[in-house]
Amino acid sequence: MNCADPNCTPRTPLRLGVSGSCFIFVMPEEVRLAAYAAAVQGTLTGFDDRLNAMMVNFVREMMSTVNSMDEIKAMECYHSTAWERDPVTEAVLDSANVEFWSVHAPYGMYCNPSSPLQRAREGAVAGYCDAIEVAEQIGAKVVVSHPGVNAGPKGPRKTMIELAIDPLRRIADFAGQRGVSLALEPLPKEEIGNTVEELLEIIERVDRPNVGVNFDVNHQFPPERIPDMIRQVGSHLLSIHISDQDGQERHWLPFRGDLDWSAVLQALADVGYTGPLMYETHIHDVATCDEVGQPIVENYHKLIQLAPK
Numbered sequence: 504m505n506c507a508d509p510n511c512t513p514r515t516p517l518r519l520g521v522s523g524s525c526f527i528f529v530m531p532e533e534v535r536l537a538a539y540a541a542a543v544q545g546t547l548t549g550f551d552d553r554l555n556a557m558m559v560n561f562v563r564e565m566m567s568t569v570n571s572m573d574e575i576k577a578m579e580c581y582h583s584t585a586w587e588r589d590p591v592t593e594a595v596l597d598s599a600n601v602e603f604w605s606v607h608a609p610y611g612m613y614c615n616p617s618s619p620l621q622r623a624r625e626g627a628v629a630g631y632c633d634a635i636e637v638a639e640q641i642g643a644k645v646v647v648s649h650p651g652v653n654a655g656p657k658g659p660r661k662t663m664i665e666l667a668i669d670p671l672r673r674i675a676d677f678a679g680q681r682g683v684s685l686a687l688e689p690l691p692k693e694e695i696g697n698t699v700e701e702l703l704e705i706i707e708r709v710d711r712p713n714v715g716v717n718f719d720v721n722h723q724f725p726p727e728r729i730p731d732m733i734r735q736v737g738s739h740l741l742s743i744h745i746s747d748q749d750g751q752e753r754h755w756l757p758f759r760g761d762l763d764w765s766a767v768l769q770a771l772a773d774v775g776y777t778g779p780l781m782y783e784t785h786i787h788d789v790a791t792c793d794e795v796g797q798p799i800v801e802n803y804h805k806l807i808q809l810a811p812k
Contacts, residue, residue: 514576514577514602514777515576516776516777516778517768517771517776517777517778517779517780517807517810518576518577518779518780519574519575519576519577519779519780519782519799519800519803519807520575520576520577520578520579520602520604520778520779520780520781520782521569521575521577521578521579521781521782521796521799522578522579522581522607522744522781522782522783523565523578523579523580523581523607524581524607524783524785525782525783525784525785525786525795525799526561526565526568526786526792526795527539527785528785528786528787528789528795529561529789529790529791529792529794529795530561531557531561533554533557534550534554534557534558534561537550537554537585538550538558538583538585538586539583541585541611542583542585542609542610542611542612542613542614543610543611543612543652543654544611544612544654545611545612545613545654545655547583547584547585547611547613548585549584549585549586549587550585550586550587554585554586555586555587555590555591558586558591559590559591559594562591562594562595563594563597564791564792565792566594566595566597566599567792568791568792568793568795568796569601569796570598570599570600570601571793572796572797572800574800574803574804575601575796575799575800576601576602576779577601577602577603577604577778577779577781578601578602578603578604579604579605579606579607579647579742579781579783580595580603580605580606580607580637580641580643581606581607582606582607582608582609582633582634582637583609584609584614584629584630584633588633588637592637592640592641595641596640596641599641602779603638603641603642603643604643604644604645604742604778604779604781605638605643605644605645605646605647605686605717605742605781606634606635606637606638606641606643606645606646606647607634607646607647607648608630608631608633608634608635608646608647608648608649609630609631609633609634610627610630610648610649610652611626611652611654612652612654612655613626613655614626614627614629614630614631614652615627615649615651615652615654615655616628616631616648616650616651616666616667616670616671616674617650617651617652617663617664617666617667617694617695617696618652618655618656618663618666619656619657619658619662619663619666620655620656623655624666624667624670625670627648627670627674628670628673628674631646631648631674631685632674632677632678634646634648635674635677635678635681635683636681638681638683639681639682639683643683644682644683644684645683645684645686645717645741645742646678646683646684646685646686647686647688647717647742648674648685648686648687648688649687649688649689649690649694649696650667650671650687650689650694650695650696650702650705651663651667651690651694651695651696651697652690652694653690653692653693653694657693660695663695664695664701664704664705664708667695667696667705668705668708668709671685671687671705671709671714672709672710672711675709675711675713675714676711678713679711679712679713683713684713684714684715684741685711685713685714685715686715686716686717686741686742687702687705687706687714687715687716687717688716688717688718688719688722688744689701689702689718689719689722689723690722691721691722691723691724691752697722698723699723699732699735699736702716703716703735703736703739706739715739715740715741716736716739716740716741717741717742717743717744718732718733718736718740718742718743718744719743719744719746719783720743720744720745720746720747720748720762720767721744721746721747721748721752721753721754721783722744722752724748724750724751725750726748726749726750726760726761726762726763727761727763729762729763729766729767729770730763730766730767730769730770731770733767733770733771733773733774734770734773734774736774737774738774738775740771740774740776741778742778742779742781743771743776743778743780743781744781744782744783745757745780745781745782745783745784745806746782746783746784746785747759747760747761747762747784748760748761748762749761754783754784754785755784755785756784756786756798756799756802757802757805757806758802758805758806764806764809765809768806768809768810768811769811772810772811780803780806780807782799782802782803784799784802786798786799
């Protein structure tokens with residue numbers, strides 16, 4: 504049973520969620536490079552039958568881990584336009600007993616709503632709407648997307664912000680017709696929307712009720728300011744990505760870096776956030792999906808003890 508179904512057991516605030524990106528280093532390298540690295544480099548092409556079969560097999564292994572660990576209550580599915588959508592989605596849904604909270608939209612050189620290239624802006628509309636359709640199919644109510652990508656040509660920052668508004672409005676309207684919210688996530692380099700202030704400006708200008716923020720605690724610095732940034736986002740917060748950092752993007756498990764996790768959880772309580780703590784940690788030097796899931800579960804048991812009572 505898909506626990507995005509409204510007939511499922513009521514959901515616990517700050518429950519454990521895992522992002523598909525946690526498993527990226529047990530994904531076959533050929534698949535990872537063809538889907539993610541190629542998108543950023545602008546060389547993305549559709550998978551052939553062999554790569555599609557490899558992706559489906561990987562997804563089945565990942566979902567076996569997620570479904571077998573009772574502590575994992577929610578999931579964010581990554582989406583790429585590289586692979587054939589329906590077989591991958593079917594593998595995700597097969598015997599699922601986890602809440603599908605969100606889908607992460609694709610991004611890259613030619614999938615960028617703030618690009619000076621019309622091809623890239625229209626690529627973002629197509630790619631993000633494709634992810635919205637996946638969300639509708641699996642019952643997820645949030646699509647995470649980036650308002651800008653640090654790849655391809657650039658222009659004056661104000662111009663690029665202006666260029667992003669129309670594509671994001673169109674995407675938000677497409678999402679709204681399907682009961683899905685669009686959560687804009689800042690990236691930590693030179694991308695459009697790379698600060699809370701700029702992200703909130705974009706949300707205000709897009710002016711759609713189903714547009715908010717996915718706050719990634721690894722994409723804003725310095726780490727000691729993260730709790731106040733969460734409060735600054737306030738009621739716009741739709742979802743959160745959990746991992747640790749030391750002033751640089753790391754995607755470590757909590758407690759390895761410099762984030763004050765008690766303060767982070769208090770800030771989430773202060774803004775009334777009751778969604779999952781969606782781990783987006785990169786687990787290296789492992790060979791199986793089970794070896795990814797287990798340290799996340801153990802880490803979450805420690806982290807949730809810090810939540811305000």
